Amino acid sequence: MIRSYTSDRTVPIEVTEYGAFPGTFIGPGGQRHPVTVEWFDIDDPDETSDSPLCASWGLPAKGAEQTYESLIGALESGGSLNRRGRALAGYAAGYLAADATDLLRIEAAAEPGGPVLDDELHLLVRSWRRTWRVSLGSAPIASDGPIEAEYRIACVTALLRQFLTVNNTDAVTFEVSFGTHDVDLDVSDPYDAFRTGWSGDGHWLIAEEGDDGDDDVLWPLDAASLETVLAESERNIVQAARATGTLWEFDDTTPEIPGDELVSWLARDLYETIATGVAGPSGPLLAFAKKFPLDEVLCGEGDSCLLLVGPERTALVYVS
Template identity: 65%
Template sequence: MTTRLALAPTPATPDASHASEYGIACVSTLLSEFFRINNTDAVTFEVTFGTHDIDLTVADPDAAFRAGWVGDEHWLIAEEGDDEADDVLWALDAASLKAALIESEQNLVAAARQTLLWEFDSTAPEIPGDELVSWLARDLLKRTVTETTGASRTPPLLAYAKNFPLESVLDGEEDSCLLLVGAHRTALIHISC
């Protein structure tokens, strides 16, 4: 079976204020539809947005967000002493977030390549910068950050993650989650198989 995929510009949406969320839905649908960790199992990418009215312009925005965050039982933020808990989100500083995203992208490309048959060479080539899964993952994150922070080059104020960089989910074992917090909005990227 052969699958052919063509990328085209996003068509105009009736409401321009939702264009970014529409683009995110398109990219996450493409990743969910075509990214597989083996012959049969696809990985699902879901992005949901929320708002918050927590004042993060304080000395310790992490403490302020933790005190005001109303998560559900699936997306609780880890507290001190939660060393063994698997069902909580762990705080990431800017450097840790950047490193986790780079490694996650490499893991996505490696997982995508495992499902391919290299006919003429037993070794996989190095990761090219224009690899489709790489481009889609970067685009999904960039659009999500832009929608959360309001500016494409502004990093999220806070980030919390579960099972990042992506390894467990790509082995078909556990879900991964990334919660990005802007001044007034939140974005939850949930990746499962």
């Protein structure tokens, strides 16, 4: 247990035999031995918004503020963070501190009686249900190749589900599936060639000449139109995420894109990962869409679909 602690000084800790406080734990570089602890009361019963997104905008709730400052300080000790990095760190702080009551900042050594490791950060965030520990320290950059696109997409879409909620029980979902095709696109009208040569798995059909506003077919998008609908979709995603935080409930200003909202960076990361997986850095050759830009689907009405086509691969993004 901790014998005594205050919010303005660090004191030695004492561990009981029943392990009320961890005697040792695994840190970024191996086993770590607690030396001192600093306690902060982060309980904020009057706070009306505990959305982690507020912290990602640089506006953490009172309970998350100390966690936010600790994470940002540690991450910026070796250099400044870009806006994307600050947004991600802010969200992590808001998520960790949500419903929490106590924050413990631990100084640790690599061996019993050894010097404190000043280049590491160890936080314990406690609530009545659980305790989270987060440790930060220098680590070598992995050199075993890029992260698989499918894994990265799964992580991004899982986070987007947290931010884009339709009501108390439902969230907007993004399903991404890759495929292949054998259509020769090196022709005068590649859009028509792909429409007639792609099966669409028997479900997704591409609009033909004469179709009039049929919501059940995919419509071709040229490069300029694709850029426009992606930009508008991103603005709509940010506005939908903002609506979940009471701090922005009455704020109708147009967000800066990309700004401090984590959802903005996630939307870009999702598209770039998919487009690269389809056609490499050059991006898709063709695009087809249904109900794009994203609008109604963010309110729980209907669904949307985007089909990206490369020289040999396709990617279907289904939003519902």
